[in-house]
Amino acid sequence: SRHDISDEKWAITGPMLAKAGTETRGRKRKDDRLIFNAILWIMKTGAPWRDLHPEFAPWNTVHKRFLEWARLEVWNDILRMLSINADPEAIIIDATFIKLHQHGTGAKGALQPEGGRSKGGLTTKVHAVVDALGNPLRIHLTAGNVNDIVPACDLIEGLLADKLLADRAYDANKLLALAERQNHEVVIPPVPGRLVQREYDIHAYKERHLVECFFAKLKSFRRVATRYDKLAITFKATVMLAACKKL
Numbered sequence: 093s094r095h096d097i098s099d100e101k102w103a104i105t106g107p108m109l110a111k112a113g114t115e116t117r118g119r120k121r122k123d124d125r126l127i128f129n130a131i132l133w134i135m136k137t138g139a140p141w142r143d144l145h146p147e148f149a150p151w152n153t154v155h156k157r158f159l160e161w162a163r164l165e166v167w168n169d170i171l172r173m174l175s176i177n178a179d180p181e182a183i184i185i186d187a188t189f190i191k192l193h194q195h196g197t198g199a200k201g202a203l204q205p206e207g208g209r210s211k212g213g214l215t216t217k218v219h220a221v222v223d224a225l226g227n228p229l230r231i232h233l234t235a236g237n238v239n240d241i242v243p244a245c246d247l248i249e250g251l252l253a254d255k256l257l258a259d260r261a262y263d264a265n266k267l268l269a270l271a272e273r274q275n276h277e278v279v280i281p282p283v284p285g286r287l288v289q290r291e292y293d294i295h296a297y298k299e300r301h302l303v304e305c306f307f308a309k310l311k312s313f314r315r316v317a318t319r320y321d322k323l324a325i326t327f328k329a330t331v332m333l334a335a336c337k338k339l
Contacts, residue, residue, distance in 0.1 A: 095136045096129045097337070105170055105336070112166040122149050122157070130154040132337065135330055138314025162325050167332030171228065174336055181224035182255040182296070183276075185247060185262060186303040187240045188311075190216045192319045216319055218310070218331055221247050226302035228335045233328050245270050255279050255293075257300045309338045 097105065102125060109124045130148035134141060144151040161167070192214040215236025221229045229251065232243045240261045248256065248270065256276040258267075263283045271278050279297050282290045311317040313334040321327035 095132045097125070097132065101337075102128075104173060108170055108173065109161065109166060112161060112164045112169075122153055124157075127154055127157045131158050131333065135313045135315045135333060138318065138320070140320075158329065159326065162329035165329075167329055167336055170336050171231070171332060175223070175227060175229050178227060178229055179224035180253050182257055182279075182299060183221050183223060183229065183248060183251050183253040184226075184257040184300055184303040185219070185221045185244060186258065186300070186307070187217050187219040188307045189236055190218060190316065190319050192216065216327065218307070218316075219243050219247060220303060220306060220310075220335075221251065222303050222306050223253075224299070224302070226306050228306060228338070231331060231335055233324070233331065241267060248274070248276075250274075255296055257297060257303075259300065306338070310334050313337075 105128070106124060109128065126149060130144060131154060133139075133148065134144060134154070141151045141155045144154055148154060217234050217236045217238060217240075219232045219234065219240065221231075223229055230247050232247055234243060241264045244258075244262055244264070244267050248267075251274070253274075253276055255278075256271045257279045260281040260283050263280050263286070268278055268280075277293070277296075278290070279292050279300075280290075281292060281297070310331070313330070315321070315330050316334050319327050321330060
C-alpha cells in the first residue's frame with residue numbers, strides 16, 4: 093500500500109510498539125508492522141473497520157490491536173521520541189475544528205471532554221504546538237466550544253524556544269507571563285481592546301503558517317478530517333498516529 097510506513101520510520105516506531113504489546117495465548121501474534129500499515133490504511137482512507145482489505149489481516153484483529161495501543165497511549169511516547177530534535181528557533185500554537193460525523197455520536201458519555209457543540213454543530217478541537225519546521229511537539233484535544241487559550245499554557249509549559257508565535261486569540265496575560273518566564277520572544281498580535289498595544293515582529297509572524305500547514309497535513313487523513321470515532325480515546329489515538337506519520 094502507498095500509505096505504508098517507511099523503513100526509516102519503522103526502525104523507530106517498531107520497537108516501541110513491540111514493547112507496548114501484550115502477550116497472547118494460542119495463536120501467534122500478527123506482525124506489528126502489518127497491523128500498523130492496516131491501521132494507516134483505515135486512517136488515510138476513512139473506510140469503516142469492517143471494510144479493511146483482507147490482504148492485511150482480519151478487521152477485528154486490527155481493531156483490537158489499535159484499541160490496545162490506544163489505551164496504552166503509545167502514540168504519545170512515539171511523538172515525544174520523533175520530536176526529540178525539534179528546531180528551537182520558534183514554537184507555534186494554534187487550534188482547528190474537526191466535525192463529528194453522525195456515526196461518531198451516540199456513545200453515552202464517550203464524547204466528553206473531546207466533543208462539544210459550537211456554531212458548526214458537534215465538533216472536536218485539536219490544539220497543537222509545532223516547532224520552527226512545522227513538526228508537531230504537543231497535541232491536545234478538547235470539545236469544540238472550548239476557547240483556544242484554555243489549554244495553551246499547559247501546551248507550551250517547559251518548551252525551549254526563542255520565539256512564541258500565535259494569532260491574537262492567544263493574547264492573554266497568563267500566556268504572555270508564562271512566555272516571559274520561559275524567555276520566549278512573544279510574536280502575537282495584540283487584541284484591539286488592549287489599552288497599551290504591544291509591538292511584535294511582523295516578519296516573524298509570517299511563519300505562523302507552518303502550524304496551518306501541519307493541520308492541513310493532519311486532515312489529509314480522512315479519519316482525522318471527519319471524526320467517526322465514538323470514543324474520545326480512539327479519536328485521540330487517530331490524531332496522534334497521523335501526527336507521528338507526518339514527522
